[in-house]
Amino acid sequence: MEKKLVRCNINGKDVETYLDVRSSLTDMLRNDYRLTSVKKGCEVGECGACNVIIDGECYNSCIYLAVWAEGKHIRTLESLLGPNGELSDIQQAFVDEAAVQCGFCTPGFIMTAVKILESGKEYTREELRKQLSGHLCRCTGYENILNAVEKTMKKRLGKA
Amino acid sequence: MVVGKSVKRVDAFDKVTGRARYTDDLVDKSALIVKICHSTIAHGMVKSIDKSEAEKIAGVVKILTCFDVPDRPFPTAGHPWSTDPHHQDVADRLLLNRHVRYYGDDIAVVIAEDEVTAEQGVRALKVEYEEFSFVLDPQEAMKDGAPLLHEKFKNNILAHTGYEVGNYEEAILEPGLVKIEGWYDTPTVQHCHIENHICYAEEQSGKIVIVSSTQIPHIVRRICGQALGLPWGSVRLIKPYIGGGFGNKQDALYEPLCGYCCQQVGGRLVKLDVSREETFVSNRVRHAIRYHIITFARPDGRFVARRMEAFSNQGAYASHGHGIVAKGASAFKQIYVDDKATKVDAYTIFTNTPASGAMRAYGIPQVSFAIESNVEDAAEILGIDSLKLRQMNMMPVGYKDDFTKNINYFDSLNQCIAKGKAYIDYERKHAEYAKQTGPIRRGVGMAIFWYNTAVWPISLEASSCRMVMNQDGSVQFEIAETEIGQGADTAFAQMVADTVGVPFEKVHVMSTQDTDITPFGTGAYASRQTYVAGFAIHQIGTQLKNKVLNYASYLTGKPADVLDLVDGIVIDKSTKEPLMPIDELATTALYSLDQAEQFSAEGTTQIKSNAYSFGCGFVEVEVDIPMCKVTLLKMINVHDCGRLINPQLAEAQVHGGMSMAIGYGMGEQLLFDPKTGKPLNNNLLDYKLCTMMDHPDLKAEFVENFEPTSPFGTKALGEPPTCPGAPAIRNAIFNATGVSINQTPMTPHVLFARFKEDGLL
């Protein structure tokens, strides 16, 4: 099958690789860059486990052609750790609020949370529910995930 | 002491950083890919499979069909094996089937160099069938002349059991009794763990090594051995982190087939990754059970006699079988205790639908819906407050079950109810809401439930673990009870820390089970893990500690019985004087030129007890009658699961169960085309798993009565949270509208029909 050079910036680093053009972005991130936080739960955009940030917006990478990544800035969960291995505030909040159980939906959720937090806006709990509604979780009942995001948002806004 | 504290999960860091590795993160890219060809009829015989077109596709390595596999039936249920043939699970599975029994049955596999090629190969197979008539409904399947799924099971009845406490026919003759009767239907639902089942296999050192997303590695090893005709020790099963299980992965799913494919390509690495669509149909589902309940009560509310018939839809293969409906039958006579008689008949019936297996709470969400609907209707008919009616009839303190020998030590149900009703303001609202009119109304509802912990005395209960102390005094801990997301590893670490006497941080739980390394155990199911592991941890941890103290005695010259190990420091018990930190002691012992010793302990603890686990759920709803929509406003579960090992994780566990109950009550149902038996909504768009926007804030509370049978005072919590939600929602809709809905899920479609019937629309 046809291969194509795809150049993009992943987690702050300019990278390039020759890809089978049939690859999804999930395929590229997992197989070519070993970014295995990007999970496969349905591969048709219904569960959110493969969510990543592309140029500031959230996408299910399973229904995104890898070749479209050309020239884009892509961020995955692996980008969040500090230089000395310290957790970012939202990761720490997921730990502290017991928002993690099996952990399979966690990376996707956290990346949506990152987008929400970086907007710098304050949202109501109901608005947060809507913004996070593109992710399915079977373990947590979403309660502690919502709490983790809400608390981090308030902290960042100096309201906690 | 760390038991009872909300310490953070031991696996949380890895899971929030993407470092936790799941099956697909571990498999080498070179793996051959297996794709399954599923039947496109609900019942029939495969006459032929033409492989010629598929074989021409470049990259197709091997095609195996139902005509190739050995005729060696095996069971799949994740039960402990029984050496008594009468108690063994039904062996009705082949690796691939000529006699296909549901739409989606496995008939062939294509093994190829990559996924796209394997899929192309499957599409290129030409299958010829001889079609049989099929049956989807269990009561239809029981009738004479219904299509037969398995020759050995007449009228498709896998099992029929029953019991009678007292004399039912006599009891109902008592004058003045009020009869409350209903039929209650529960749906086929799926577990929907976010990680689909996946496994890969390779031959190494003369063994088949299978890495799998399973809850039960040791059980799956046994089943793979049975299915492949190999000595069980020739199968090595490895379980890494898994993305949820909820009982679906308490079955051998595709591990045997994956192992077989590996054998057929010379032991090369093969991966079998199941799609979401396949997961819905070709894994396991929850048993849909239809109940018929008749209650005879005195006008004062006392239940005199009750009768239940239950018809459980097993689907095409036996899997966990009759155990599910039987557990509900057991609950029926215990959650409420009749004055004179209780009579039950329970049937498990094969139909041409996906195989039903274990799913969180194993029959109790089903029976709770039926019982708690019937009780609510009884209250209405009798004109008695439904809460009082429950309290009048529910299991009393001191009750002892003859079979399990369980004793109801505490007034758990009333204590739980008190907390739940206070949170919802139940009594005031229940009275107030009953008087509403208008298109949008509110309601409150509640339900109680019964559960028990682990599987004794039905099956074996034993737990084995190993503890090894490192140079720094930290403890490697290995156990076959598995982490599947519920937080087991963290609870184990807490119990180990307290038992041995080292800080929590010094316990290293080996989260990956490897049947070649991990001590034998049966895995995650039956809400047993913390309970049964607690016994083993207590026994083995004490042994380890004693070894440490004996060595400390050798070093200090003080008798071992005056010494203790507390929080990583050897102390003199009488003076509390710290004598030596554990790291120093462990290093000394390992490198001693005089008396070198590794501190380790290992063994099996058999558990011959069981424990009741009770609770209740309360909800408040708003019903928009013209829109046929229910919105949940408030929801609480209250549990007595004994002493909480980790309150924060316990709470999180309850939230998850409540969420599953909301889906069970309001939206989830796997549907089949009545004309073809084809599944209609086997994907996450059409199957209505709740999103974050479908939930109210979830509240979890606890009553902590220290369970006397457990060294840590704990008992079941994993599954029980799923039990009360659906009937509580049903009863809240009843409070709001006066409309009783005897089927779940209570979707807008169902509400529309019932509101029409009762004249609300």
Add this chain to the structure above:
Amino acid sequence: MYDFSALYEATSVQNAVELMQAHPSAVLIAGGSDVLIKMREGKLAGAELISIYKLDELREVTMDPDGALRIGPMTSFSHATNSPMLQKYMPVLGESADTAGGPQLRSIGTLGGTICTGVTSADTASTQVAYDAVLEITSVSGIRKLSIHDFYKGPGKVDLQPGELLTAILIPKESYENCFGYYIKYAMRNAMDIATIGCSVNVVLSPDRKTIRRMRIAYGVAGPVPMRARTAEAALNGMPVGEAAIAAIGEEVLKDVNPRTSWRASAEFRKQIISETARRGLKAAIERAGGVF
């Protein structure tokens, strides 16, 4: 990995229509939420794809000199919701876009793609129909315009000839001026769902806000394609603002619609929702327009 046989990435509209002409059997892919999912299901296995994903020129929302809103068909749902132009002149389009799927889907789903698939349940389609959108379609032989009402030919079928590309969605000025719209999505879940019924209503009131001067109502899933309820519109136009109008529309819409029974919902149930959403949608639209009950 998707099962397709070739991918042609268009670099401009001109290039796209040339590629379409050169590969007449190729499937056009915009955001991918339709095509890639079908491909996973094996439905388009082996197809050739022409991607227009990189045509950023089709992602803008601008205003034509005649006051028509010119919406690039590649405008994603989330961009439609956040577009200042749409927020100012036609907020209901962004609001309806904001009900589609979940947030990630709204990053890829496009306003053009959603009508080109010819799907009746598309959330923004009924609003485009309710606002008499005009479509601009480009091919190598030039540009043609047609009303969205003529565009839909049947379930999954639209009036796009081989080699034709939708290049703009135009909302005429008279369609949005002084007009207030409201969209109700009725689905089984509150997110990540397809509409059981989608109802888009808009009104122009008299200057004193006491009379309905013009009411338009369109549905998704009330028939094989997104459709207007013309009888209801005719009956309501000129009616005074008030409960009588609300009661009337609930009855009148049933004369227009033709929902079907499927495993997803019965026709009877859909009719119940069609009536109720008409009542609630009209009331909300009137209130937005400043009408008082």
